[in-house]
Amino acid sequence: MNGPGGGLGPLALDALREAANQGAARAATALSRMVGRPVSLAVPTVRLLDLGEASALVGGVERPAVGACVRVEGACPGRLLLLGDLATARLLLARLLGPEARGAPPLAPEEAPALRELGNLLCAHYLNALSELAGLRLLPTPPELAVDMAGAILEGFAAGGPGTERALVLESRLDPDGKGAFPLYLIHLPDPGSIQALLEALARATGVDPRDG
Amino acid sequence: MAARILVVDDALFMRMMLRNILTGAGYDVAGEGENGVQAVERYRGLRPDLVIMDMIMPDMGGIDALREILKEDPAAKVVMCSAMGQQALVVESIQAGARDFIVKPFQPAGVLEAVAKALQG
Numbered sequence: 001m002n003g004p005g006g007g008l009g010p011l012a013l014d015a016l017r018e019a020a021n022q023g024a025a026r027a028a029t030a031l032s033r034m035v036g037r038p039v040s041l042a043v044p045t046v047r048l049l050d051l052g053e054a055s056a057l058v059g060g061v062e063r064p065a066v067g068a069c070v071r072v073e074g075a076c077p078g079r080l081l082l083l084g085d086l087a088t089a090r091l092l093l094a095r096l097l098g099p100e101a102r103g104a105p106p107l108a109p110e111e112a113p114a115l116r117e118l119g120n121l122l123c124a125h126y127l128n129a130l131s132e133l134a135g136l137r138l139l140p141t142p143p144e145l146a147v148d149m150a151g152a153i154l155e156g157f158a159a160g161g162p163g164t165e166r167a168l169v170l171e172s173r174l175d176p177d178g179k180g181a182f183p184l185y186l187i188h189l190p191d192p193g194s195i196q197a198l199l200e201a202l203a204r205a206t207g208v209d210p211r212d213g
Numbered sequence: 214m215a216a217r218i219l220v221v222d223d224a225l226f227m228r229m230m231l232r233n234i235l236t237g238a239g240y241d242v243a244g245e246g247e248n249g250v251q252a253v254e255r256y257r258g259l260r261p262d263l264v265i266m267d268m269i270m271p272d273m274g275g276i277d278a279l280r281e282i283l284k285e286d287p288a289a290k291v292v293m294c295s296a297m298g299q300q301a302l303v304v305e306s307i308q309a310g311a312r313d314f315i316v317k318p319f320q321p322a323g324v325l326e327a328v329a330k331a332l333q334g
Contacts, residue, residue: 011226018224021269022317025296038301042269129296132318208229 008048008168008195011213015133015202017046020170020186023129027121031176035096040175041122043186049169051158054150057169057185058085061151065089068119069157070140072127076198078190080126080140081157082119086147088182089115096176112145119143122172122186134198135205162191216332217243219259221252221278222267222294227317231265234321240328249273253281256289263331265315265324268295268302276309283310290331294319 008016020043028041055061064086072078084092093114107115120143131138146153158165168188173181190198203209218240220231225247232242243261246252248270256264264282268275275293282289293306294315303314312331315324 011229014224015226018226021224022296025269025317044271129318206226206230207233208226210226213225 008199009211009213011208012199012210013046013048014213015199015206015208015210016130016168016188017043017170019130019133020046020126020172022133023126024122024172026129027125030121030125031096031118035176037177039096040173040178040181042173042181043170044173045171047169047171048166051154051165051167051187051189054083054154054167054169054185054187057171057183058083058088058150061149061154063150065148065150065153066115067146067148067153067157068116068123068143069146069160070119070123070143071161072138072140072190074131074138075136075201076138076190076194078188078194079157079160080123081153081187081189082122082143082184083150083153083187084182084184085150089184092174092176092182092184093118095179107147112147116143116145119145122184126170126186126188130198133205134201136198136201157187157189161189164189164192215239215241216262216328217241217259218328219244219246219252219255219261219264221246221249221255221264221270221275223247223270224267227267231324234324235328237321238325238328249275249278249281252278253285256282257285260286262290263328264289264291265328266291266293268293268306276305279306279309279311290334292327292331 024041031039066089068082127138170186172184175181243259244255246255250273266275292313293311296317313327
């Protein structure tokens with residue numbers, strides 16, 4: 001992701017948002033089956049952000065947050081982090097799982113696996129959609145869960161492998177029961193060269209070159 | 214004369230992909246829209262032979278736009294598409310009057326099969 005705007009123009013961002021929305025739709029289908037009622041998940045915006053600014057998404061570097069991080073292996077390696085404000089994430093879980101999820105510290109025994117599974121679902125379905133759209137093999141490793149200040153989670157994420165400071169931020173809105181959506185952020189940090197490989201694959205597979213717009 | 218098709222999707226990338234698939238098969242993409250409101254307006258102005266419409270869009274979603282279009286033209290032919298492949302949504306679309314439902318990510322052959330079937334029906 002070099003050059004102005006990280007080398008990603010509006011059409012490339014649109015293609016990645018579409019892949020994210022297709023992944024979100026499938027993740028919502030999977031979540032709906034798990035909880036037995038309709039769950040809505042949308043990705044309204046995609047933007048490029050300096051990783052150092054990403055903590056502002058959840059209220060600042062010192063804000064308690066939760067992150068589920070996976071390594072992306074395959075044709076376009078990199079890392080994905082599902083990041084949310086901790087209080088918001090736990091309220092979301094309480095609405096998703098019912099009153100047995102308490103939403104007060106420390107994490108209840110059922111909350112950590114549920115948060116990890118949520119990260120797993122969203123990351124895996126995003127990668128599946130991207131993989132099918134671009135005709136590439138992209139595989140996530142099992143997610144690692146971190147509960148810490150937002151700044152610490154993002155520092156750990158940045159230090160977890162090669163990459164630039166510019167990340168792709170997919171803002172997601174998850175509504176577990178039709179009573180209002182919670183924000184979650186899927187942060188995609190491709191390894192150097194990965195994003196160009198991805199855009200080339202998208203152009204080959206779809207006949208539309210996302211680098212043209 | 215080539216069938217005239219209106220393509221409605223909030224993602225420019227998907228509209229371009231559909232345009233390539235359709236024009237490559239000899240269809241005429243008469244217009245495009247990026248939300249349900251534009252779908253209804255452009256249908257009114259263009260009277261295309263077929264509409265391919267995404268379900269989840271800002272301002273007005275695909276199902277509401279489908280109902281509006283059918284109110285104005287009960288013979289309108291609309292194929293819905295979405296990554297939301299749940300049976301309930303497919304059933305809702307068909308009950309609302311859609312001719313077919315394509316699940317994203319789609320393959321060109323699947324799109325062309327649904328278009329040919331809807332145009333014949």
